Amino acid sequence: MHKHFLSIERLTQTFPDGKGGTLTVFENASFGIGKGEFVCILGHSGCGKSTIMNVLAGLSVPTSGVVKMDGVAVSGPSLDRGVVFQNYSLLPWLSALKNVTFGVKARYRDWSREKVLEHATKYLAMVGLEGDVIHRKPSQLSGGMRQRVSIARAFANQPKLLLLDEPFGALDALTRGTIQEELLKVWSQTEQTVFMITHDIDEAILLADRILLMTNGPFARVAESVEITISRPRTRTEIVDHPNYYAIRNHLVQFLGKRSRDLAGQRSEVESQSPDTVRIDLSETTPDPEPKPSPTRLKAVNG
Amino acid sequence: MQSLSVNKRAAILSFVMLVVILGVWEIAITRQVIGEALTEYEILMGLGQQRSAIPPPSDVMVKAWEQLSNPFYDAGPNDKGIGIQLAYSISRVLSGFGLAVLVAIPLGFLIGMSPVAYKALNPFIQVLRPISPLAWMPLALFIIQDANSSAIFVIFICSVWPMLLNTAFGVAGVRTDWVNVARTHELGSLRTALTVILPAAAPTILTGMRISIGIAWLVIVAAEMLVGGTGIGYYVWNEWNNLDLTSVIFSILMIGVVGMLLDAVFGTLQRAVTYAE
Ligand SMILES: Nc1ncnc2c1ncn2[C@@H]1O[C@H](COP(=O)(O)OP(=O)(O)OP(=O)(O)O)[C@@H](O)[C@H]1O
Ligand SMILES: [Mg+2]
Numbered sequence: 236m237h238k239h240f241l242s243i244e245r246l247t248q249t250f251p252d253g254k255g256g257t258l259t260v261f262e263n264a265s266f267g268i269g270k271g272e273f274v275c276i277l278g279h280s281g282c283g284k285s286t287i288m289n290v291l292a293g294l295s296v297p298t299s300g301v302v303k304m305d306g307v308a309v310s311g312p313s314l315d316r317g318v319v320f321q322n323y324s325l326l327p328w329l330s331a332l333k334n335v336t337f338g339v340k341a342r343y344r345d346w347s348r349e350k351v352l353e354h355a356t357k358y359l360a361m362v363g364l365e366g367d368v369i370h371r372k373p374s375q376l377s378g379g380m381r382q383r384v385s386i387a388r389a390f391a392n393q394p395k396l397l398l399l400d401e402p403f404g405a406l407d408a409l410t411r412g413t414i415q416e417e418l419l420k421v422w423s424q425t426e427q428t429v430f431m432i433t434h435d436i437d438e439a440i441l442l443a444d445r446i447l448l449m450t451n452g453p454f455a456r457v458a459e460s461v462e463i464t465i466s467r468p469r470t471r472t473e474i475v476d477h478p479n480y481y482a483i484r485n486h487l488v489q490f491l492g493k494r495s496r497d498l499a500g501q502r503s504e505v506e507s508q509s510p511d512t513v514r515i516d517l518s519e520t521t522p523d524p525e526p527k528p529s530p531t532r533l534k535a536v537n538g
Numbered sequence: 539m540q541s542l543s544v545n546k547r548a549a550i551l552s553f554v555m556l557v558v559i560l561g562v563w564e565i566a567i568t569r570q571v572i573g574e575a576l577t578e579y580e581i582l583m584g585l586g587q588q589r590s591a592i593p594p595p596s597d598v599m600v601k602a603w604e605q606l607s608n609p610f611y612d613a614g615p616n617d618k619g620i621g622i623q624l625a626y627s628i629s630r631v632l633s634g635f636g637l638a639v640l641v642a643i644p645l646g647f648l649i650g651m652s653p654v655a656y657k658a659l660n661p662f663i664q665v666l667r668p669i670s671p672l673a674w675m676p677l678a679l680f681i682i683q684d685a686n687s688s689a690i691f692v693i694f695i696c697s698v699w700p701m702l703l704n705t706a707f708g709v710a711g712v713r714t715d716w717v718n719v720a721r722t723h724e725l726g727s728l729r730t731a732l733t734v735i736l737p738a739a740a741p742t743i744l745t746g747m748r749i750s751i752g753i754a755w756l757v758i759v760a761a762e763m764l765v766g767g768t769g770i771g772y773y774v775w776n777e778w779n780n781l782d783l784t785s786v787i788f789s790i791l792m793i794g795v796v797g798m799l800l801d802a803v804f805g806t807l808q809r810a811v812t813y814a815e
Contacts, residue, residue, distance in 0.1 A: 294718055312721040324715040328737045328813035337733070341723035374814035392723075 239267030240428060241291075241396060246300035248286050260286050261455045263300070265509050266447060268396075273422060273429045275439040276457070277487065278449030279495060284432045285321070288400050291430060292318045304396060314342050317394035319402045323385045325373040331384045332369040335359060335391050342392045358391035359384070361424070362417050379410035383417070390421050399431040403438065412471055415441060423468065436487045440480065441469055447510060448490050451499035458498055460510040461486065464518070478517045486515060560595045567594035593784040601784045602791075616776065618768070620789065624796055626768040630686070630761075631754045631800075634693025638750065642698050643743065646705025647731060650739070656706065663702070671696035671757050675764055685765040689758070696757045697750035704746025708739030740811035748804040755797045770796075 245263045252258040260283040268274050278284055289295040291302055293312040302309040304316070325334045335355035343351070359369050362383040373381050382402055389397055402418075403411045415438060422429060433439050439446050440463055448459040465477045474480050542550075593601075609621025649656045671692045678688035712735050720730040736743075762771025770793055777785035 292722060294721060312718075312724065314722075314724050316722070318718070318722045320715055320718070322715060324719050326716060326719065326734065326737070327815050328740075328811070338723055341725060372813065 240270035240272075240305065241268040241430075242303045243267065243287075243291070244301050244303065246287070246290060246302070247298045248283065248290070249298045259453050261449075261452065261457075264455075264457050266457050266460065268428060268430060271426050271428055273431070273442055273444045274447060275431045275433055275443035275445075276447040276449060277433060277436065277439055277491065278455065279451050279491065280434070282449045282452040282455040282495075284449065285400055288318075288398050288430070288432060291396075292316055292398050294318075314392060315395045317389035317392050317397045319382075319385050319389045319397070319399045321400040321402075321404060323373070323381045325381055325384055325388075327373050330370050330372055331364060331376065331380070332356065332359065334373070334384055335388045338388045338392050355387075355391055358387040358421075361390070361421050362387045362414070377410075379406055379414060382406060382414060386414070386418060386421070390425060390427070393425065393427070395428065397427050397429045399429065401432050401434065404434065411435075411438070416470065418442065419469070436484060436491070437471075439487070440465070440483060441471060441474060446487065448487070448495070450495045454499070456498065457510045458495075459490065459513050461513045461515070464514065464516040479515060482515045482517055486513065564594045564596060567592060593787065597784050598787050598791075601788045605785075605788060615767075618773075620770075620773070620792060623768065623770045623773040623789075624792060627758050627762060627770040628796065630689050630769065631693055631751070631758050634690040635697050635751055635754050637690070637694045638698040638701055639747070641694075642701035642746075643705055646702045646743070647709050647735070649702070649706040650709025651735075656710075663699070667699045667703075669695075671753075672760055672764070675761065679765075685767060689761045689765050689769075692761045693754045693758060697754045700749040700753065701743070701746040704749070705739065705743045708742030708746075709735055711742070712738040737811070737813075741808065741813070744804065744808040744811055748801065748808060751800050751804055752797070755793075755800055759793060 243264060243266050245265055247262045247264070248260045249257045250260065264287070276284055276287070286295070290297045291309070293309050293316065309316075325331075326337065329337060332352075332355055335358060336351050339346070339351045339355050343354075346354070356369070359365065364380065364383055364387065368376070368380065373384070376384070382405075386399075386402065389399075403414060406414065419442060431439075431442065443463050446461045446463060447457050448461065450456050450458050461483065463483060464479050465474055465483075605620045609619045609624075611617075611619040612622060645659075649659055674692055674695055675688060678691045679685065682688050682691060716734050716738055717730065720734045725733065758769065759771035759774065762769035763775045766772050766775075770789060774786055774789045774793075777783075777789065
């Protein structure tokens with residue numbers, strides 16, 4: 236296995252199941268993320284996505300296994316790993332701007348007040364929040380605005396790794412679209428490494444370089460790593476015309492609709508469970524032995 | 539009438555009720571006094587003054603004017619202005635309350651953050667809390683040997699519990715998400731306590747403080763009746779011994795007004811730290 240910026244090695248998480256036994260959420264999960272990569276993880280509710288993310292963030296300790304960033308094992312939360320939580324997690328007694336400066340002050344402790352303010356304002360402007368709104372409290376902002384503040388807070392800290400837990404889960408489709416594009420814009424300007432949890436297939440295709448697919452729990456596995464062979468920059472309206480779009484989408488739908496269940500509950504015989512790499516590219520000039528991939532036949536090309 | 543706002547209508551109604559109450563009181567008293575004044579025999583025998591009648595509101599108002607126009611005069615130990623007496627009481631309440639803040643807030647943080655500390659201290663709290671603060675008075679007088687400090691101690695002991703329990707409750711209830719925000723920003727425990735937990739728990743803590751200051755003000759009057767010397771509680775008792783009911787009624791009203799003001803101060807503070815989620 237070649238060296239990754241972030242490598243997750245044989246991660247296992249068990250919880251007491253409340254009946255005296257143990258619940259194994261996932262076992263020996265291993266995967267890596269390259270520097271500057273945007274990776275999304277897709278899987279059904281309860282399969283353990285948030286659990287993985289909490290481990291990556293250093294907020295919880297796994298039962299066994301290690302997470303290494305830049306070769307160093309993660310042992311607790313760090314400013315190098317910014318987190319956007321599922322429910323925004325803004326501090327409600329601070330204004331939008333103060334929520335961002337809260338983070339900036341923690342990151343750059345020697346900066347002057349003016350510099351902190353300027354930096355925070357810049358990142359709020361990047362997600363489209365300018366003028367009076369930034370002085371409002373979170374309760375006076377819409378859900379979309381709150382999520383923007385939360386994203387601005389994370390990006391403003393310029394962490395080496397950004398972890399997003401279903402950042403758009405609570406938003407309507409229109410707002411979702413706008414913020415997704417803002418996220419892409421900010422990401423392309425900052426070249427940060429991003430690990431994002433989502434439920435939304437189209438969102439994952441739009442944003443990710445690679446999508447990790449998880450089977451259902453318990454004993455969930457990161458079964459596949461699907462490359463998104465659609466060139467950037469991408470927009471919502473244009474990607475649907477890309478020749479690879481529907482092929483990739485079908486593959487994902489098939490996985491989540493059927494195979495995530497079929498593969499579920501299979502305990503690992505091997506020690507380490509790296510995901511199979513799946514590459515679907517119909518636009519490649521080289522003759523493809525399987526021009527129209529279907530989930531069953533794809534297994535042959537997995538590697 | 540319909541076009542007036544709710545507040546205005548309520549204010550008018552309050553005013554009408556006040557006038558009616560004062561009117562009934564005034565009429566009832568003067569009738570009684572006139573009735574008594576009729577028997578010349580009684581006046582001659584000096585019996586008319588025997589029963590000190592409840593004073594009419596007009597007398598109380600005259601008294602109030604007299605006292606409030608010179609609240610800080612000091613003519614010896616038994617004749618001080620109402621302002622001085624109230625100042626004594628307020629300073630005792632604030633000292634005892636201040637000490638209680640210094641103890642209750644840090645201890646409340648500890649209890650709120652550590653389940654072990656909570657379980658360990660809970661039996662003590664449960665036993666000590668229901669004790670009437672005045673029951674401590676003899677012990678305090680014996681140990682401290684000073685009336686003023688004993689009164690302050692009694693205030694301390696009665697205001698510490700609501701603050702302690704509310705702080706612990708508020709701190710324990712801080713959302714884990716907010717604590718996680720602090721953790722991912724690598725804030726130390728002191729900074730987390732000051733910049734995340736304190737503001738998050740502040741509304742609950744201030745609720746406790748507001749309850750405490752109310753109880754402290756209730757208790758100081760009784761405590762000062764016991765220890766004597768100075769303060770509004772002593773003043774009320776002293777005027778009762780002098781059979782000066784006008785002063786008694788006036789000071790009762792002042793106790794109410796000061797209590798209301800103390801509550802208003804904490805109400806304002808509470809509103810200032812309350813946030814909407
Ligand atoms: N602290 C815990 N104690 C016991 N079980 C837990 C705990 N945290 C999570 N679990 C269990 O672990 C499993 C995975 O939970 P997790 O929150 O990671 O799911 P998820 O994939 O993020 O789901 P969703 O998409 O709904 O957010 C669930 O079955 C959950 O019940
Ligand atoms: Mg989750």
